[in-house]
Amino acid sequence: MGVEDYLTKPVTVEQVRQVLAATIEKLEDSYLSSIEQTKLSRRDNAGEPASEEDWLKSAIVGAGSMDSLQPAPEGWRDSRPIVLVLELTKTERVKGISVADWNLFKFAITNIACEILERDVPKHGFAWLYGNHAAVVLDPDHGLTESERLAECRRIGHTLVEETGRYLDLKLRYSLGEPKSSWHGIRESADEALKRLLTEDESNGAGQEAAPVPVLHQKHRKAIEFMIEYVHENYAEDITLEDLASRLFISKNYLNQLFKKTTGETFTNYVIRVRIEKAKALLSEGKYLIYEVSEMVGYQNVPYFSTLFKKYCGVSPSDLFKNKAK
Secondary structure (H helix, E strand, C coil): CCHHHCCCCCCCHHHHHHHHHHHHHHHHHHHHHHHHHHHHHHHHHHCCCCCHHHHHHHHHHCCCCHHHCCCCCHHHCCCCCEEEEEEECCCCCCCCCCHHHHHHHHHHHHHHHHHHHHHHCCCEEEEECCCCEEEEEECCCCCCCHHHHHHHHHHHHHHHHHHHHHHHCCCEEEEECCCCCCHHHHHHHHHHHHHHHHHCCCCCCCCCCCCCCCCCCHHHHHHHHHHHHHHHHHCCCCCCHHHHHHHHCCCHHHHHHHHHHHHCCCHHHHHHHHHHHHHHHHHHHCCCCHHHHHHHCCCCCHHHHHHHHHHHHCCCHHHHHHHHHC
Protein backbone atom coordinates (compact mmCIF):
# COMPACT_ATOMS: atom_id res chain seq x y z
CA MET A 1 0.00 0.00 0.00
CA GLY A 2 1.48 3.36 -1.06
CA VAL A 3 1.85 6.49 1.03
CA GLU A 4 -1.04 8.11 -0.85
CA ASP A 5 -3.36 5.69 0.93
CA TYR A 6 -2.40 7.21 4.27
CA LEU A 7 -2.51 10.91 3.45
CA THR A 8 -5.38 13.06 2.27
CA LYS A 9 -3.05 15.44 0.42
CA PRO A 10 0.68 16.05 -0.15
CA VAL A 11 2.71 17.31 2.80
CA THR A 12 5.80 19.46 3.19
CA VAL A 13 9.01 18.59 5.02
CA GLU A 14 8.04 21.00 7.81
CA GLN A 15 4.72 19.23 8.29
CA VAL A 16 6.52 15.89 8.54
CA ARG A 17 8.82 17.40 11.20
CA GLN A 18 5.78 18.57 13.19
CA VAL A 19 4.22 15.12 13.08
CA LEU A 20 7.50 13.53 14.15
CA ALA A 21 7.89 16.02 17.02
CA ALA A 22 4.38 15.25 18.25
CA THR A 23 5.08 11.53 18.00
CA ILE A 24 8.32 11.84 19.95
CA GLU A 25 6.50 13.78 22.68
CA LYS A 26 3.89 11.03 22.95
CA LEU A 27 6.59 8.37 23.12
CA GLU A 28 8.41 10.28 25.85
CA ASP A 29 5.22 10.52 27.91
CA SER A 30 4.62 6.80 27.45
CA TYR A 31 8.23 6.00 28.31
CA LEU A 32 8.16 8.05 31.51
CA SER A 33 4.89 6.43 32.51
CA SER A 34 6.28 2.93 31.97
CA ILE A 35 9.36 3.80 34.03
CA GLU A 36 7.15 4.92 36.92
CA GLN A 37 5.10 1.73 36.78
CA THR A 38 8.04 -0.69 36.63
CA LYS A 39 10.87 0.86 38.60
CA LEU A 40 9.83 -0.77 41.89
CA SER A 41 9.71 -4.26 40.39
CA ARG A 42 13.06 -3.74 38.66
CA ARG A 43 14.69 -2.72 41.92
CA ASP A 44 13.18 -5.67 43.76
CA ASN A 45 14.42 -8.08 41.07
CA ALA A 46 17.88 -6.55 41.10
CA GLY A 47 18.05 -6.55 44.88
CA GLU A 48 18.71 -2.81 45.00
CA PRO A 49 17.56 -0.85 48.07
CA ALA A 50 14.47 1.24 47.37
CA SER A 51 14.44 4.98 47.91
CA GLU A 52 12.40 6.26 50.83
CA GLU A 53 9.66 7.48 48.46
CA ASP A 54 9.47 4.14 46.69
CA TRP A 55 9.51 2.26 49.98
CA LEU A 56 6.59 4.33 51.29
CA LYS A 57 4.60 3.74 48.11
CA SER A 58 5.17 0.00 48.39
CA ALA A 59 4.16 0.12 52.05
CA ILE A 60 0.90 1.87 51.14
CA VAL A 61 -0.23 0.24 47.88
CA GLY A 62 2.04 -2.77 47.38
CA ALA A 63 0.44 -6.13 46.63
CA GLY A 64 2.61 -8.10 49.07
CA SER A 65 2.39 -8.23 52.85
CA MET A 66 4.18 -5.68 55.02
CA ASP A 67 6.58 -8.40 56.16
CA SER A 68 7.65 -8.94 52.52
CA LEU A 69 8.87 -5.34 52.18
CA GLN A 70 12.48 -4.34 52.26
CA PRO A 71 13.53 -3.16 55.75
CA ALA A 72 12.13 0.22 56.70
CA PRO A 73 14.43 3.21 56.11
CA GLU A 74 16.17 4.28 59.27
CA GLY A 75 13.98 7.32 59.81
CA TRP A 76 10.79 5.22 59.88
CA ARG A 77 11.89 2.29 62.05
CA ASP A 78 10.74 3.93 65.29
CA SER A 79 7.83 5.85 63.78
CA ARG A 80 4.22 6.00 64.97
CA PRO A 81 2.63 6.90 61.63
CA ILE A 82 -0.69 8.50 60.79
CA VAL A 83 -1.66 8.44 57.10
CA LEU A 84 -3.57 11.30 55.49
CA VAL A 85 -5.14 10.54 52.10
CA LEU A 86 -5.85 13.40 49.68
CA GLU A 87 -8.45 13.27 46.92
CA LEU A 88 -8.45 15.62 43.94
CA THR A 89 -12.14 16.33 43.31
CA LYS A 90 -13.28 16.00 39.68
CA THR A 91 -14.40 19.59 39.06
CA GLU A 92 -14.90 21.24 35.67
CA ARG A 93 -11.27 22.42 35.79
CA VAL A 94 -9.92 18.86 35.61
CA LYS A 95 -12.61 17.05 33.61
CA GLY A 96 -11.45 15.75 30.24
CA ILE A 97 -7.82 16.85 30.64
CA SER A 98 -5.07 14.96 28.83
CA VAL A 99 -2.62 12.62 30.52
CA ALA A 100 0.13 15.23 30.11
CA ASP A 101 -2.00 17.94 31.81
CA TRP A 102 -2.92 15.52 34.58
CA ASN A 103 0.77 14.88 35.23
CA LEU A 104 1.37 18.63 35.43
CA PHE A 105 -1.39 18.98 38.04
CA LYS A 106 0.14 16.14 40.05
CA PHE A 107 3.56 17.77 39.82
CA ALA A 108 2.19 21.11 41.07
CA ILE A 109 0.23 19.52 43.93
CA THR A 110 3.32 17.54 44.94
CA ASN A 111 5.43 20.70 45.08
CA ILE A 112 2.90 22.53 47.27
CA ALA A 113 2.47 19.52 49.57
CA CYS A 114 6.21 18.98 50.00
CA GLU A 115 6.82 22.66 50.75
CA ILE A 116 4.15 22.63 53.47
CA LEU A 117 5.37 19.35 54.92
CA GLU A 118 9.02 20.43 54.96
CA ARG A 119 7.96 23.53 56.87
CA ASP A 120 5.55 21.95 59.36
CA VAL A 121 6.47 18.28 59.91
CA PRO A 122 10.06 17.07 60.41
CA LYS A 123 9.16 13.47 59.53
CA HIS A 124 6.83 12.90 56.59
CA GLY A 125 6.40 11.09 53.29
CA PHE A 126 4.33 11.75 50.16
CA ALA A 127 3.27 9.34 47.40
CA TRP A 128 0.63 9.29 44.65
CA LEU A 129 -1.69 6.30 44.72
CA TYR A 130 -3.87 5.13 41.81
CA GLY A 131 -6.42 7.49 40.29
CA ASN A 132 -6.84 10.89 41.90
CA HIS A 133 -5.58 9.99 45.38
CA ALA A 134 -2.31 10.74 47.15
CA ALA A 135 -1.07 9.65 50.56
CA VAL A 136 0.81 11.72 53.13
CA VAL A 137 2.52 9.70 55.86
CA LEU A 138 2.96 11.79 59.00
CA ASP A 139 4.84 11.15 62.24
CA PRO A 140 4.13 14.11 64.55
CA ASP A 141 6.05 14.72 67.79
CA HIS A 142 5.90 11.59 69.97
CA GLY A 143 5.82 13.84 73.03
CA LEU A 144 2.26 14.88 72.16
CA THR A 145 -0.83 12.95 73.18
CA GLU A 146 -2.62 10.92 70.51
CA SER A 147 -5.41 13.50 70.32
CA GLU A 148 -2.83 16.28 69.93
CA ARG A 149 -1.04 14.34 67.18
CA LEU A 150 -4.32 13.83 65.32
CA ALA A 151 -5.15 17.52 65.71
CA GLU A 152 -1.79 18.43 64.19
CA CYS A 153 -2.49 16.12 61.24
CA ARG A 154 -5.91 17.72 60.72
CA ARG A 155 -4.30 21.15 60.71
CA ILE A 156 -1.89 19.99 58.02
CA GLY A 157 -4.77 18.51 56.02
CA HIS A 158 -6.67 21.80 56.10
CA THR A 159 -3.51 23.68 55.10
CA LEU A 160 -2.96 21.39 52.11
CA VAL A 161 -6.57 21.89 50.98
CA GLU A 162 -6.46 25.67 51.39
CA GLU A 163 -3.07 26.23 49.73
CA THR A 164 -3.87 24.00 46.76
CA GLY A 165 -7.14 25.86 46.23
CA ARG A 166 -5.42 29.23 46.52
CA TYR A 167 -2.51 28.62 44.16
CA LEU A 168 -3.92 26.08 41.69
CA ASP A 169 -7.68 26.61 41.89
CA LEU A 170 -8.06 22.87 42.52
CA LYS A 171 -10.36 21.31 45.09
CA LEU A 172 -8.98 18.68 47.47
CA ARG A 173 -10.58 16.60 50.19
CA TYR A 174 -8.74 14.65 52.84
CA SER A 175 -9.24 12.04 55.52
CA LEU A 176 -7.07 10.54 58.26
CA GLY A 177 -6.39 6.97 59.26
CA GLU A 178 -5.89 5.94 62.87
CA PRO A 179 -2.50 6.42 64.58
CA LYS A 180 -0.35 3.28 64.54
CA SER A 181 2.29 2.09 66.98
CA SER A 182 4.89 1.21 64.32
CA TRP A 183 5.67 1.48 60.62
CA HIS A 184 3.98 -1.90 60.08
CA GLY A 185 0.65 -0.07 60.43
CA ILE A 186 1.19 2.35 57.53
CA ARG A 187 -0.94 0.37 55.08
CA GLU A 188 -3.75 -0.16 57.57
CA SER A 189 -3.85 3.55 58.40
CA ALA A 190 -3.92 4.39 54.67
CA ASP A 191 -6.77 1.92 54.11
CA GLU A 192 -8.76 3.52 56.90
CA ALA A 193 -8.26 7.01 55.47
CA LEU A 194 -9.12 5.93 51.93
CA LYS A 195 -12.22 4.04 53.05
CA ARG A 196 -13.48 7.12 54.87
CA LEU A 197 -13.09 9.20 51.74
CA LEU A 198 -14.87 6.61 49.61
CA THR A 199 -17.85 6.39 51.94
CA GLU A 200 -18.01 10.09 52.77
CA ASP A 201 -21.02 12.04 51.49
CA GLU A 202 -19.95 14.15 48.51
CA SER A 203 -21.90 17.07 49.98
CA ASN A 204 -19.33 17.40 52.75
CA GLY A 205 -17.01 20.34 52.33
CA ALA A 206 -13.37 20.04 51.38
CA GLY A 207 -11.27 19.01 54.35
CA GLN A 208 -14.13 17.53 56.39
CA GLU A 209 -13.64 14.06 57.79
CA ALA A 210 -16.07 11.17 57.93
CA ALA A 211 -16.71 8.99 60.94
CA PRO A 212 -14.50 5.91 61.40
CA VAL A 213 -15.43 2.95 59.18
CA PRO A 214 -13.93 -0.49 58.47
CA VAL A 215 -10.68 -0.64 56.48
CA LEU A 216 -10.63 -1.27 52.74
CA HIS A 217 -10.20 -4.99 52.24
CA GLN A 218 -6.92 -6.07 50.65
CA LYS A 219 -8.94 -8.02 48.07
CA HIS A 220 -10.65 -4.81 46.96
CA ARG A 221 -7.38 -2.90 46.71
CA LYS A 222 -5.95 -5.60 44.46
CA ALA A 223 -9.17 -5.71 42.42
CA ILE A 224 -8.94 -2.04 41.45
CA GLU A 225 -5.23 -2.35 40.62
CA PHE A 226 -5.98 -5.42 38.48
CA MET A 227 -8.81 -3.64 36.61
CA ILE A 228 -6.69 -0.59 35.77
CA GLU A 229 -3.77 -2.72 34.61
CA TYR A 230 -6.08 -4.99 32.60
CA VAL A 231 -7.64 -2.08 30.72
CA HIS A 232 -4.25 -0.61 29.76
CA GLU A 233 -3.00 -3.99 28.53
CA ASN A 234 -6.18 -5.14 26.75
CA TYR A 235 -7.90 -1.97 25.51
CA ALA A 236 -7.93 -3.38 21.95
CA GLU A 237 -9.98 -6.38 23.09
CA ASP A 238 -13.62 -6.72 24.11
CA ILE A 239 -13.60 -5.65 27.77
CA THR A 240 -16.70 -6.18 29.90
CA LEU A 241 -17.35 -5.58 33.57
CA GLU A 242 -19.08 -8.96 33.73
CA ASP A 243 -15.89 -10.70 32.65
CA LEU A 244 -13.73 -8.90 35.20
CA ALA A 245 -16.29 -9.48 37.96
CA SER A 246 -16.19 -13.21 37.27
CA ARG A 247 -12.37 -13.18 37.31
CA LEU A 248 -12.32 -11.31 40.62
CA PHE A 249 -15.25 -13.16 42.25
CA ILE A 250 -16.99 -9.87 43.08
CA SER A 251 -20.50 -8.93 42.01
CA LYS A 252 -20.66 -6.70 38.93
CA ASN A 253 -22.70 -3.93 40.57
CA TYR A 254 -20.51 -3.77 43.67
CA LEU A 255 -17.33 -3.84 41.58
CA ASN A 256 -18.54 -0.91 39.47
CA GLN A 257 -19.47 1.04 42.60
CA LEU A 258 -16.09 0.34 44.18
CA PHE A 259 -14.27 1.37 40.99
CA LYS A 260 -16.20 4.63 40.72
CA LYS A 261 -15.58 5.59 44.33
CA THR A 262 -11.87 4.83 43.98
CA THR A 263 -11.16 6.46 40.61
CA GLY A 264 -13.96 9.05 40.38
CA GLU A 265 -15.53 7.56 37.23
CA THR A 266 -17.42 4.46 36.14
CA PHE A 267 -15.55 1.51 34.70
CA THR A 268 -17.20 2.02 31.29
CA ASN A 269 -16.11 5.66 31.14
CA TYR A 270 -12.60 4.72 32.20
CA VAL A 271 -12.30 2.16 29.39
CA ILE A 272 -13.55 4.74 26.87
CA ARG A 273 -11.13 7.38 28.12
CA VAL A 274 -8.14 5.02 27.90
CA ARG A 275 -9.11 3.96 24.39
CA ILE A 276 -9.60 7.55 23.20
CA GLU A 277 -6.22 8.58 24.65
CA LYS A 278 -4.60 5.69 22.80
CA ALA A 279 -6.47 6.65 19.62
CA LYS A 280 -5.24 10.25 19.86
CA ALA A 281 -1.67 9.03 20.15
CA LEU A 282 -2.06 6.70 17.15
CA LEU A 283 -3.69 9.38 14.99
CA SER A 284 -0.91 11.79 15.92
CA GLU A 285 1.61 9.37 14.48
CA GLY A 286 0.03 9.89 11.05
CA LYS A 287 0.68 6.28 10.03
CA TYR A 288 -2.81 4.82 10.25
CA LEU A 289 -6.18 5.42 8.67
CA ILE A 290 -9.12 6.19 10.93
CA TYR A 291 -10.73 2.78 10.54
CA GLU A 292 -7.40 1.14 11.43
CA VAL A 293 -7.08 3.21 14.60
CA SER A 294 -10.69 2.39 15.49
CA GLU A 295 -9.95 -1.32 15.32
CA MET A 296 -6.63 -0.94 17.15
CA VAL A 297 -8.36 0.56 20.20
CA GLY A 298 -11.22 -1.94 20.32
CA TYR A 299 -13.98 -0.40 18.18
CA GLN A 300 -15.19 -2.31 15.12
CA ASN A 301 -17.91 0.27 14.44
CA VAL A 302 -16.09 3.29 12.97
CA PRO A 303 -19.05 5.76 13.15
CA TYR A 304 -19.50 4.91 16.84
CA PHE A 305 -15.77 5.40 17.44
CA SER A 306 -15.91 8.78 15.67
CA THR A 307 -18.87 9.86 17.82
CA LEU A 308 -17.07 8.94 21.04
CA PHE A 309 -13.85 10.57 19.89
CA LYS A 310 -15.56 13.88 19.14
CA LYS A 311 -17.43 13.78 22.45
CA TYR A 312 -14.23 13.34 24.47
CA CYS A 313 -11.79 15.36 22.36
CA GLY A 314 -14.00 18.11 20.92
CA VAL A 315 -12.94 17.30 17.34
CA SER A 316 -13.65 14.35 15.06
CA PRO A 317 -10.90 11.88 14.12
CA SER A 318 -11.05 13.08 10.52
CA ASP A 319 -10.57 16.72 11.59
CA LEU A 320 -7.60 15.74 13.76
CA PHE A 321 -6.18 13.67 10.91
CA LYS A 322 -6.53 16.57 8.47
CA ASN A 323 -4.97 19.06 10.90
CA LYS A 324 -1.97 16.76 11.36
CA ALA A 325 -1.58 16.50 7.60
CA LYS A 326 -1.58 20.25 7.01
